[in-house]
Structures are given as structure tokens and as C-alpha cells.
Amino acid sequence: MEGIRGMTQTTAGGLFDHLVHSHGGHEPGEGYSYKELVNALALQSQKWVLPGYGLEQSRHPDALFKGALRRLATSAPTVGQALVAIMRYIYSCSPTVHYRLENRPGQSVLMLYGLIHPEQDNPVIVERAILAATLLIAEVRGCAFRPRAVTLRHAPLCEATLYHNYFKCPVLFEQEHDSLVFSPDVLSEPSVGQDDELHAMLRFYLEAQSDHSDDLHAQVKRKIQMLLPLHRATLELVAESLNLHPRTLQRHLAQGGVEFEAYLDGIRRKQAEHMLRKTSLSINQIASELGYKRPTSFCRAHQRWFDMTPRAHRQAFGDPFIISIDGDSQAVAK
Numbered sequence: 001m002e003g004i005r006g007m008t009q010t011t012a013g014g015l016f017d018h019l020v021h022s023h024g025g026h027e028p029g030e031g032y033s034y035k036e037l038v039n040a041l042a043l044q045s046q047k048w049v050l051p052g053y054g055l056e057q058s059r060h061p062d063a064l065f066k067g068a069l070r071r072l073a074t075s076a077p078t079v080g081q082a083l084v085a086i087m088r089y090i091y092s093c094s095p096t097v098h099y100r101l102e103n104r105p106g107q108s109v110l111m112l113y114g115l116i117h118p119e120q121d122n123p124v125i126v127e128r129a130i131l132a133a134t135l136l137i138a139e140v141r142g143c144a145f146r147p148r149a150v151t152l153r154h155a156p157l158c159e160a161t162l163y164h165n166y167f168k169c170p171v172l173f174e175q176e177h178d179s180l181v182f183s184p185d186v187l188s189e190p191s192v193g194q195d196d197e198l199h200a201m202l203r204f205y206l207e208a209q210s211d212h213s214d215d216l217h218a219q220v221k222r223k224i225q226m227l228l229p230l231h232r233a234t235l236e237l238v239a240e241s242l243n244l245h246p247r248t249l250q251r252h253l254a255q256g257g258v259e260f261e262a263y264l265d266g267i268r269r270k271q272a273e274h275m276l277r278k279t280s281l282s283i284n285q286i287a288s289e290l291g292y293k294r295p296t297s298f299c300r301a302h303q304r305w306f307d308m309t310p311r312a313h314r315q316a317f318g319d320p321f322i323i324s325i326d327g328d329s330q331a332v333a334k
Contacts, residue, residue: 068202068206069086069089069090069206070136071198071202072085072086072089072199072202072203072206073085073086073136073140074139074140074191074193075191075193075194075195075196075198075199075202076140076191076194076199077190077191077194077196077199078187078188078189078190078191079137079140079141079186079187079188079189079191080101080186080187080188081191082136082137082140082191083099083101083110083137083187084101084281084285084288084289085199085203086099086136087099087100087101087279087280087281087285088229088281088289089206098112098113098280099111099112099113099133100113100280100281101282101285102282103184103187103282106184107148107181107182107183107184108181108182108183108184108186108187109179109180109181110133110179110180110182111177111178111179112126112129112130112133112177112178112179112180113177113178113280113321123152123154123157124157126152126153126154126178127152127157130150130152130167130178130179130180131166131167133180134147134150134167134180137182137186139193140191140192140193141186141189141190141191141192142191142192142193144168145182145186146168146169147167147168147169147180147181147182148169148170148181148182148183149169149170149171149172149181150163150167150169150170150171150172150179150180150181151171151172151175151176151177151178151179151181152171152172152173152174152175152178153174153175153176153177153178154173154174155173155174156171156173200230203226203229203230216252216253216256217253217256217258217263219242220238220242220249220253220263221263221267223238223241223242224238224263224264224267225267225271226241227241227291228267228268228271228289228290228291229288229289229291230291231291231293232291233264233291235249235250235260235261238260265301268290268291268301269301269305271289271290272286272290272298272301272302272305272310273306273313275289276310276313276314276317276318277313277314277317277318277319277322278318278319278322279322280322283295283298283299283310283311286298286310287299298310
């Protein structure tokens with residue numbers, strides 16, 4: 001599962017050797033975390049007048065996304081679905097890099113943020129993450145990808161021409177957000193590596209890592225969570241995935257005082273609560289992840305659960321950082 005951690009453990013030859021020496025001879029794992037080593041590498045690269053280190057390390061998409069997470073993106077039906085799939089899992093898998101996708105009039109924005117204090121953000125890691133996302137989008141669509149613009153909160157680390165050579169678009173510094181701005185049409189473009197079966201298998205695989213309980217209720221919960229994003233969380237398919245007849249599954253659940261539809265409704269409610277409070281997924285994205293074909297259906301269910309709209313829920317109970325970046329003022333039905 002190390003392949004979905006969101007960051008790759010790279011070394012830089014003599015630069016890494018110098019770091020080991022400068023840190024008292026410690027090898028990786030001997031007192032220093034990976035994040036500490038990455039930050040030290042980034043800092044040393046600037047001291048040695050190697051400001052393009054982060055960009056150079058991101059020439060290939062697997063510099064940031066690799067293994068199961070990368071295949072999850074490249075097998076998605078469209079570019080937009082690939083980005084949503086990445087955001088769903090990277091929030092819990094990556095300690096450093098998190099994304100938010102916003103649809104604005106005439107443009108789409110992939111924003112980057114971290115859960116650490118902004119003053120502690122490492123600009124080299126930020127640049128790597130944005131460039132890696134750019135290259136991944138190009139890989140998913142199967143052709144060159146030129147964003148409209150890249151915005152960065154920090155000052156330039158090197159000559160502007162170097163940034164243009166990597167991003168192939170205007171790069172604006174000392175802006176409010178770290179982001180990638182591009183045409184909204186890109187999101188609906190099909191993936192050249194679309195593989196619905198593989199995509200579904202990977203989602204199942206990634207979900208299955210979080211729970212291995214043998215309890216029937218826990219197994220049913222896990223199967224429902226796997227099938228919800230595919231809009232297939234029905235009694236029949238859950239039973240089939242457990243090698244049970246639907247009536248047999250119903251009987252087992254009833255013995256524990258559980259009715260399938262009520263159980264499904266409760267899982268959706270719990271996941272909606274978590275996503276609204278702890279993730280930056282939009283209302284539309286959350287509705288889709290919970291298996292609703294229309295956001296309005298999700299909003300009606302949410303009103304029944306909490307007696308408020310999804311947006312009001314996020315504003316009242318969401319993580320302060322999530323609230324501060326929330327741009328979702330649409331798709332909130334009362």
C-alpha cells in the first residue's frame with residue numbers, strides 16, 4: 001500500500017549523502033521521518049542554488065502518484081472522475097498533499113492545500129504536487145495538457161522562464177492560493193486508459209484496506225461503502241459480493257434487528273457527516289460518492305437527517321480550514 005501514500009521516496013545521489021552526513025550520519029528510519037528528509041532536501045537544494053529541484057523531480061506523474069492510486073486515476077472514465085477519485089483517497093493517505101476541485105464560471109481550479117500551518121508549507125513540495133497533477137492530467141487524457149495558469153502563494157524560487165518551461169503557461173506568484181487553472185471542458189474528456197472493471201476493482205481494494213472484521217454487519221458496511229460510489233449499493237449486489245442469497249442476508253440482518261435499507265441510510269448519513277466536516281469535496285461530489293444520481297436527492301436526504309442543508313452543516317460543524325476554502329455555493333437545495 002505504500003504506492004498510495006501520495007509521495008514517493010526519492011534520493012538525490014550526493015545531495016542525499018550530504019544530508020545524511022549533515023544530520024550526524026543517520027540513515028532513513030534512524031530518527032528522521034520521510035517528511036523531515038524531504039523538507040531537508042528541499043532546503044538544501046535552495047542553499048546549493050538548485051531551486052528547480054522540486055520541478056525536476058516531478059517530470060513524471062509517478063513522482064507523486066504511483067501504484068494503486070495512479071492506476072485508479074488512469075483507469076477512470078473521465079479526467080474529472082479521475083481527479084475526484086484521487087481526492088477521495090489522498091485525503092486519508094497523504095500526510096502532506098491535499099487537493100480540492102472547484103468549478104467556477106468559465107474555468108476549473110484544482111487547488112492545493114495542506115493541514116499544516118501555511119507558514120510551514122514547503123514551496124518545493126507545493127511546486128512538485130502541482131506539476132505532478134498537471135502531468136497526471138496529461139496522462140489520463142492521453143495528450144499534452146496546457147493549463148490556463150498556475151498560481152503560487154510563495155515568491156519564485158528561480159527564473160520565471162524555468163517555470164514556464166515546466167508548466168507551459170503563465171505562473172503567478174504571491175497569490176492567495178496554490179492552484180492549477182484550466183478549461184472546464186477538460187473534466188469531461190474521456191480517459192485514454194479507461195477500464196471500468198479495473199477502476200471498480202481498485203476502489204474495492206482501497207476501501208478494503210481499512211476494515212478486515214469478520215463480523216457480518218461490518219462486512220455488509222464495507223461492501224456498501226465500496227458499492228456506493230458506483231451507484232450499485234443494492235441488497236442484491238451486496239448479498240452477491242458476500243456469496244449469500246438476498247433473502248439469507250435479510251434474515252441474518254433481521255436477527256440483529258437491522259433492516260437493509262435503514263442500514264444503508266445510516267451509512268450514507270454517517271459518511272455525509274464525515275465528508276462535510278472533514279473533507280473539501282463539493283456537495284455534488286459528496287452526492288455522487290454516496291450513490292445519489294442527483295445532488296437534489298442527496299440534499300433532500302440530508303435535510304431529513306439533520307434538518308439543515310449540506311452547506312449549512314459544513315458551515316456550522318466543518319473543520320475551520322475546510323470552511324475557509326469552501327467555495328461551494330451552488331448545488332445546495334433546501
